[in-house]
Amino acid sequence: MRLTPPYGVGECSWVTPDWPAAGDLLAHRYRLVTRLESGGMADIWRARDELLERPVALKLPTGGTATSAEALHLAWKEARMAARPAHPGIAVVHDYNGAVRPDGSVAPFVVMELLTGETLAARVERAPLTWREAARVGGAVAGALAAAHASGVVHRDIKPGNVMLTPAGVKILDFGISAITGEPDDDETGATFGTPAYVAPERLDGKPAEPTTDVYGLGVLLFEMVTGQPPYPVDTWEELEAARLRGPSRLPHEVPAEFRALVADCLADEPGLRPTAEEVGDRLAPLADEPPSPRHAARRRIAVPAGLAAVLLAGVAALILGTRDGGPGSERAAPPAVAPPAVVPPPSAASPSPSPAPERPSARATTAPGRTTAAPAGTTGAPGRATAATTRPAPARLDFDDAVTRFRSAVEDGRATGEIRSDVATDLLNVARTLDGPDAAGVEARLTDLATKVEARAGEGSVERERAAVLRSRLDDLDRAAGL
Structure with a gap:
C-alpha cells in the first residue's frame, strides 16, 4: 500500500506484531539488522540499504508519541536540519521515510550514515580526558557548530551523548530538537528542552533559537570532558533550579587559565557575553597543539649571540670583497679572527639580554635606530666598515x-x-x-x-x-x- 502526503512517506511493507524486529523491511528498502541503542524518544538500528547495498543507521521513534502527527513532523524536521549544513563533523542524513505499524499508523524514521566508534559520553564515563584532548574534541565540535550556525541551524542539544568519536573524526549527532535561527520557542511542555544539566538558561525563558545556546552546551561539554561531570550535575529541572542558586562547580587549577577562562565565557548566563562557535575554535586551537618534542626543544635552546652573528657576517663579506677586488695572485683580505661559537641559552624574561659584541674602534659614527653615537676621539678603523652601536637601544614603550x-x-x-x-x-x-x-x-x-x-x-x-x-x-x- 502507498501512503499519501503531507509527509512524503513512501511505499512501506507490512510488519510483524512484535514490530520493530530484526529482519523487518521498511519502505521496501531498509532491512533492520540489530538495535544499537535505545533512548527515551527513539531507537537507533543498524540496517542495510538493500537498494544501494550499504549499511546505514536508522532512527525510529519509540514510546506513546511514536505514531502521532507531532512525531512525524519532528522526524521530518530533524532530517531537514541535519541535512542542511555540509560539514565532515556532522553525521550525514541519507533519507527520511515512514513505515506502517500493525495497527495501521505511520512510524517515521530517519536514515543516516553508520558510524563506528563510541560516544563521548562512553569515553568520559571510562575516565576524564586531559585538557589538551578536550581542547581537540571541543575544537572539532566548535567547527561543526560554526558550519551549522552559518547554515541557520541551531542544534540545541549539545551533550556528550550526541558527540561521536570515530576513526574519521568527531561527529555531531541527533538534530531532533534543532531549530532555525530566530525560530520562536513555543514549546510549553519542556519536551524539546533537552537534558537539564546541559540546557542554556535562556531556553527556560522561551527565547528564540540562537547560536549562543549551542555555545553554552559546548562550554558544558568542555567542563565535563576534564572533570567527568557537568558544572551542574543534576537530573531534574527542580534540581537545576536549586543548583543555579548555589553556582556551578569549578574547574581544577591544574587546567590552564586560558581553558578555564574560555569555559567561563561559554557558560555566561547572558547569551550576548558568550563567544561565537568560531571564536571558541580559534581559542582552543593553541591549547590543542602538542608541545615540541625534547629534541626540538633542545634545538631551540641553541642560539648565536647577535654580536657574534654580526662579526661572522662581516668576515664573509670581507672574503667576498677581497676575492673580487684582487686580481690573479693578489692577496685576499684576511677574515677577522673569530672565536669558536659558544652554545648559550636564549634570553628570557627572567634573565638579562646577552652582552653586545666587543666594540671596535671606528672613524665613523655608529648608528642605532633613531640615534647617532659619535666615535671616540682619536680612534681609527678600516675605511668603509661600521661597527656595532656603542649604546643599547632604549626600552620600547609598553603597547x-x-x-x-x-x-x-x-x-x-x-x-x-x-x-x-x-x-x-x-x-x-x-x-x-x-x-x-x-x-x-x-x-x-x-x-x-x-x-x-x-x-x-x-x-x-x-x-x-x-x-x-x-x-x-x-x-x-x-x-x-x-x-x-
Whole structure:
C-alpha cells in the first residue's frame, strides 16, 4: 500500500506484531539488522540499504508519541536540519521515510550514515580526558557548530551523548530538537528542552533559537570532558533550579587559565557575553597543539649571540670583497679572527639580554635606530666598515593594546578561578572594552573608573585580595602605556 502526503512517506511493507524486529523491511528498502541503542524518544538500528547495498543507521521513534502527527513532523524536521549544513563533523542524513505499524499508523524514521566508534559520553564515563584532548574534541565540535550556525541551524542539544568519536573524526549527532535561527520557542511542555544539566538558561525563558545556546552546551561539554561531570550535575529541572542558586562547580587549577577562562565565557548566563562557535575554535586551537618534542626543544635552546652573528657576517663579506677586488695572485683580505661559537641559552624574561659584541674602534659614527653615537676621539678603523652601536637601544614603550589584553586576561582568569564574582568580572570587562587607545578621549577617566571599581569590589570581598593585587599591577601597566 502507498501512503499519501503531507509527509512524503513512501511505499512501506507490512510488519510483524512484535514490530520493530530484526529482519523487518521498511519502505521496501531498509532491512533492520540489530538495535544499537535505545533512548527515551527513539531507537537507533543498524540496517542495510538493500537498494544501494550499504549499511546505514536508522532512527525510529519509540514510546506513546511514536505514531502521532507531532512525531512525524519532528522526524521530518530533524532530517531537514541535519541535512542542511555540509560539514565532515556532522553525521550525514541519507533519507527520511515512514513505515506502517500493525495497527495501521505511520512510524517515521530517519536514515543516516553508520558510524563506528563510541560516544563521548562512553569515553568520559571510562575516565576524564586531559585538557589538551578536550581542547581537540571541543575544537572539532566548535567547527561543526560554526558550519551549522552559518547554515541557520541551531542544534540545541549539545551533550556528550550526541558527540561521536570515530576513526574519521568527531561527529555531531541527533538534530531532533534543532531549530532555525530566530525560530520562536513555543514549546510549553519542556519536551524539546533537552537534558537539564546541559540546557542554556535562556531556553527556560522561551527565547528564540540562537547560536549562543549551542555555545553554552559546548562550554558544558568542555567542563565535563576534564572533570567527568557537568558544572551542574543534576537530573531534574527542580534540581537545576536549586543548583543555579548555589553556582556551578569549578574547574581544577591544574587546567590552564586560558581553558578555564574560555569555559567561563561559554557558560555566561547572558547569551550576548558568550563567544561565537568560531571564536571558541580559534581559542582552543593553541591549547590543542602538542608541545615540541625534547629534541626540538633542545634545538631551540641553541642560539648565536647577535654580536657574534654580526662579526661572522662581516668576515664573509670581507672574503667576498677581497676575492673580487684582487686580481690573479693578489692577496685576499684576511677574515677577522673569530672565536669558536659558544652554545648559550636564549634570553628570557627572567634573565638579562646577552652582552653586545666587543666594540671596535671606528672613524665613523655608529648608528642605532633613531640615534647617532659619535666615535671616540682619536680612534681609527678600516675605511668603509661600521661597527656595532656603542649604546643599547632604549626600552620600547609598553603597547597600550597589549596592556588592555593583559588586564582583561587577568579579569577572565579571576572569574574562571572564582576569585572574581561573575557579575563583577562582566562589569570590569565592559569598561575595558571601551579603552580604544592611549590618546582616545576620556581614557584617563575610564582607567580611574576601573581602579575605583577594583578597590570597591576588593573591599566588599567580591574580588579576592590576591586577584586584586594582580589587577592593580595591570592597571599600573595601563597608566604607563597611556603616558599618565
